[in-house]
Amino acid sequence: MKIKGNLLIFSADNKERVDVRKLKEKKLQILLDENNELPKFEVNNQEYIKKSAEDEIEKLFEISNFYIEQLYTWGDPNYYTNKEEIIITYLVIINKKNINNIPNNLAFYDICIKDDEKLSLQNVILSNEKKEIRYKIETVAKRKRENIEYTNKIVGKSSINELIAIIIHTGIKRLRNRIENTNIAFSFLDKEFTITELQQIYEIIQDKKLVSANFRKKIEPMVKKTEIIVKDAAYRPSNKYIFNEEFLKNWV
Amino acid sequence: MKIKGNLLIFSADNKERVDVRKLKEKKLQILLDENNELPKFEVNNQEYIKKSAEDEIEKLFEISNFYIEQLYTWGDPNYYTNKEEIIITYLVIINKKNINNIPNNLAFYDICIKDDEKLSLQNVILSNEKKEIRYKIETVAKRKRENIEYTNKIVGKSSINELIAIIIHTGIKRLRNRIENTNIAFSFLDKEFTITELQQIYEIIQDKKLVSANFRKKIEPMVKKTEIIVKDAAYRPSNKYIFNEEFLKNWV
DNA sequence: GCAAAAGTGTTCGGGCTACACCCATGG
């Protein structure tokens, strides 16, 4: 019986400005290796599992600042070729600007999800310049005695392993939960950011457009205005803000 | 490197009615063995981890209906005497009425928590007729590079293992989160219940008194009234309600 | 000038809180 570690690494990519009058588009991204799998790490017995995960991330990207939390431990042998394995997944958020190196077997993929709420179905497209992976994942509510159990499964064929698809699905659900209750949104951004950049993080995670006037009011207590002003497009310049540390006490 | 399973089993106890004019008191309870530890189970390689946990619960209590979810996987060797072990904890909710047997090395303990929000400290008392376990657990916010990491630790001495205390703490946080977003409250109760019973579940988990008039309105869409009427105390009889299955779609 | 985003203010409605009030019961 072996234990392996897995890394579900999220990032937000700033696309190029296509029009001096338009905003830069942002995309939620995920990291996969050349086999459409998540980066793995060894869990050795002399160290904390979490520290093993952190060491692996630091080694891969020469990065020193990132968000990490345990996502889930997978022990369903139906998903594996190797039935003697248990996999523990860590969710990671990195700001690509902090990366100093990226191994060439790994690549970021834009995530595009079309939710079909009526059918409890998600159409997922993972893509970058070189490759495109498509799959449909379904959430099934199963009565288990008097309780309800939700399971996810891939509908049809796909070039991605079913467990990986489920891990991504679980990770996005976790992001959606965390973004409402913690400050993880800031982990995607530089220390200084514009309100619109922050709003874009909320939008790509929640997968819906927000009204900026209302968003500003909602996050106002969470941020502090700086003196920095960004003036690089054909519209009114914006202030940069930083996270308001005072706000942390709300979660202790 | 071994993997062991752990069960954090919650239940709600109905105390005896002390006065025909007063309500029955409810207490949140937890199950510990004679060494103040959580029941363990083996993770074997032919089965799902979750199924191993379920089998163990069914074997221990001869029960067939309970709520179960994975809580966390603990891999910090500082907590163990045996540093070659990883522990995966499942959170379980059982209704004691469904239990047909209870092994005599296991016992339920009332949980009493006094939150001291200013000091980020919890005073915990676990007690039953035979035994009392006290400890203080502290939540420490540690800056880790630009992110914040929260860790819990026992302050002072206690007859309970630090990891067990942390697991209980994590489990209660999970309950508090789940009770707001899912129907887990109903897992503590019979199929039919009074609104006050349901309110008591919310109160013991959230550890605060609720205004019953407002509670009724809040949970109204979640329940359906039955014809059953309870008439066993010196006040107006109450209707029994059941969970409204229609409400489930909100979470799919 | 114009299109686009930055930023402010106002209105409206739903949900939560507090609280007043009546009902039904056993002793």
Added chain:
DNA sequence: CCATGGGTGTAGCCCGAACACTTTTGC
């Protein structure tokens, strides 16, 4: 009758959604 909980109705408040409106920029 009375203490207690069961149950309903209402008024106030806050927060989020919708939207109108002004400001500032590059071209």
